[in-house]
Amino acid sequence: MNCKQHPHTPAVAPCRGCGAGLCTSCLAADARQLCPDCQRQQHEAWCRYQRQRALHYLRCLLIYGVLYWVGYEWNIGGRPHVSGYMLAAIQAGYQWGIKGEYYRLRSWRGEETMVIERRGGCFELLFNLTLGVVFSPLVLLNNVVRAVYHGYRYLRYR
Numbered sequence: 001m002n003c004k005q006h007p008h009t010p011a012v013a014p015c016r017g018c019g020a021g022l023c024t025s026c027l028a029a030d031a032r033q034l035c036p037d038c039q040r041q042q043h044e045a046w047c048r049y050q051r052q053r054a055l056h057y058l059r060c061l062l063i064y065g066v067l068y069w070v071g072y073e074w075n076i077g078g079r080p081h082v083s084g085y086m087l088a089a090i091q092a093g094y095q096w097g098i099k100g101e102y103y104r105l106r107s108w109r110g111e112e113t114m115v116i117e118r119r120g121g122c123f124e125l126l127f128n129l130t131l132g133v134v135f136s137p138l139v140l141l142n143n144v145v146r147a148v149y150h151g152y153r154y155l156r157y158r
Contacts, residue, residue: 004035017041043157050154057147060095064088064140085136086129092139093132 001011003023011021017038030039071084132139 004037047154047158050150050157054147054150054154057143057150060091060143061140061147063091064143067091086133088140089132089136090125090129091132092136093128093130095139095143 001014001021003009003011003026004015004020005026006023009023009025012024013022013027013033014020015022015035015038016033018035020035022033022035026035027033032039032042034042067087067090068084071087072080074083076083076086
C-alpha cells in the first residue's frame with residue numbers, strides 16, 4: 001500500500017479515520033495519524049460544535065433577558081425586579097436542574113455518551129425554581145463566559 005498524499009512512497013501506517021496509507025512524512029506532520037481529508041473533516045466537525053455551543057449559550061441569554069423583561073413589565077406582586085428575577089430563575093433552574101423526558105448527551109464527534117431519564121411533575125418545577133433562585137446569577141455568568149469562550153474558539157480556529 002502506498003501513501004494517499006505521496007503515491008510513490010510506501011505507507012507505514014493506516015489513517016485512523018479512513019484506513020488509507022500514510023508515509024513517514026505524513027505521520028510526522030500529524031501526531032493523530034490522520035490523512036489530510038480526515039483532518040479537515042475532524043476540524044470542520046470541531047468548528048461546527050464550537051459554533052453550536054456558542055449559539056446555544058447566546059439563545060439562553062436571550063431567553064433570560066426576555067423572561068426578565070416580561071416579568072418586569074407584568075409587575076407581579078408590585079415588585080417588578082423580583083418578578084422579572086423569578087421568571088429568569090425558572091429558566092436558570094431548568095437549565096441546570098431536571099430536564100426533558102429523555103435527553104441524550106453527545107460528544108463533539110456526535111457519539112452518544114449518556115442518556116438521562118425524566119423525573120417530572122410538580123417536584124420538577126419546585127426543584128428547578130429553587131435551584132434557579134439560588135444559582136441564577138451563576139448560571140447567567142456561566143452562559144456569558146461559555147458563549148464568549150466557544151465563540152472565540154470558533155472564530156479563532158475556523
